[in-house]
Amino acid sequence: MKLYNRYILIMALVFSATSVIFAVAGVLNLGLCLTIYVIESLILTELFIYLNPKARRNLNRVNAVLFGLFLMLVAVEVVEILMGIRILG
Amino acid sequence: MRRYKNAYSYLAVLLLVCGAAFCTLFYFAIYSVPLIAVGSSMLILGFVCLALFRSLPNISPETGKLLLEAGMENINALIEELGLRTKAIYLPSSRTGSGRPQALLPISPKVDIEDLNRKLPQRLIVKFGEGDESVGLLVSTPGSVSFDLLTSEGADGAEGIEYDLKSVLVGVLDAVSDVSVEQRNDMEFDVKLSGLRLNHSNTLVYQWLGTPVASVVASILSESLDRPVTIIEEKQNKRHVTIRLGVL
Numbered sequence: 530m531k532l533y534n535r536y537i538l539i540m541a542l543v544f545s546a547t548s549v550i551f552a553v554a555g556v557l558n559l560g561l562c563l564t565i566y567v568i569e570s571l572i573l574t575e576l577f578i579y580l581n582p583k584a585r586r587n588l589n590r591v592n593a594v595l596f597g598l599f600l601m602l603v604a605v606e607v608v609e610i611l612m613g614i615r616i617l618g
Numbered sequence: 619m620r621r622y623k624n625a626y627s628y629l630a631v632l633l634l635v636c637g638a639a640f641c642t643l644f645y646f647a648i649y650s651v652p653l654i655a656v657g658s659s660m661l662i663l664g665f666v667c668l669a670l671f672r673s674l675p676n677i678s679p680e681t682g683k684l685l686l687e688a689g690m691e692n693i694n695a696l697i698e699e700l701g702l703r704t705k706a707i708y709l710p711s712s713r714t715g716s717g718r719p720q721a722l723l724p725i726s727p728k729v730d731i732e733d734l735n736r737k738l739p740q741r742l743i744v745k746f747g748e749g750d751e752s753v754g755l756l757v758s759t760p761g762s763v764s765f766d767l768l769t770s771e772g773a774d775g776a777e778g779i780e781y782d783l784k785s786v787l788v789g790v791l792d793a794v795s796d797v798s799v800e801q802r803n804d805m806e807f808d809v810k811l812s813g814l815r816l817n818h819s820n821t822l823v824y825q826w827l828g829t830p831v832a833s834v835v836a837s838i839l840s841e842s843l844d845r846p847v848t849i850i851e852e853k854q855n856k857r858h859v860t861i862r863l864g865v866l
Contacts, residue, residue: 531792531795531815532788532789532792533626533670533674536670537629537666537667537670540663540666541663544659544662544663545659548652548655548656551651551652551655556651556652556655558651559654562651562652562654562655563655563658566655566658566662567662570666578785579784579788579789580789581673581789581790582790583673584669584673586673587670587672588666590669591665591666591668594665595662
């Protein structure tokens with residue numbers, strides 16, 4: 530349980546720090562924010578290599594969804610550039 | 619375990635509800651990108667908590683401890699009844715009939731290592747050599763069961779053993795915080811365990827078989843090297859447990 534708690538705590542701290550940086554830097558691109566959260570989540574899961582196989586399997590499912598979201602955000606960015614419109618603000 | 623499960627499920631639901639509310643409110647009401655980002659990070663954390671909640675074991679650590687102690691007390695009774703006074707030799711799965719690493723408790727301390735090169739039958743009392751004293755008890759230990767928890771083969775040498783030990787003791791069993799392995803020479807390894815969370819009673823069986831964590835360490839080392847292993851020494855202080863293992 531300690532490893533799970535450490536994983537959630539570190540992820541919450543990383544997300545909080547990133548949110549503060551976004552606010553301070555005045556980032557106004559929502560797609561960029563989401564992409565960074567997704568990348569942070571994927572990296573953290575890979576760093577916790579000793580999580581038990583069942584937890585890793587479940588987290589891989591979450592990561593697959595997040596990776597899908599990441600690809601969708603990239604696609605949205607491409608559409609925004611090609612068509613010259615703003616979709617995510 | 620139920621209290622942990624509840625904590626994770628409550629946290630997951632709370633984060634998902636708050637995250638969804640944050641995203642909706644700040645997207646449609648005032649369109650604040652940093653606050654929508656906070657909402658989306660809460661949603662990601664919520665899904666992670668949900669994933670971890672679904673992977674928690676169904677039985678409590680207390681139940682696991684109860685089963686462990688019952689099993690160890692039976693082995694203890696056998697050792698006391700037979701008057702065995704020799705350190706256990708941990709054998710890899712390739713040398714046991716059960717297909718799992720097991721511990722051999724010989725009746726005599728004089729064991730010819732050549733006798734252990736063949737596969738022993740799947741019996742409690744085994745004759746492993748030609749001599750009359752080449753008889754012992756072949757028992758399953760917590761290490762035998764932990765063999766099933768090994769998911770992949772790590773790298774060779776001390777690094778590979780450390781990886782296997784960490785994945786079982788830290789990742790799956792959650793029995794220690796950290797493991798480090800140092801190879802002293804070809805025949806001896808030092809394994810240092812930090813943040814031990816598995817307490818045990820001081821019974822005779824642990825003197826000859828090693829404590830449950832030492833048993834797991836010895837079984838995994840024996841399996842990784844595919845050679846018999848014995849626990850030479852086990853030292854415990856407030857912060858660490860150091861286990862010295864000898865390869866036979």
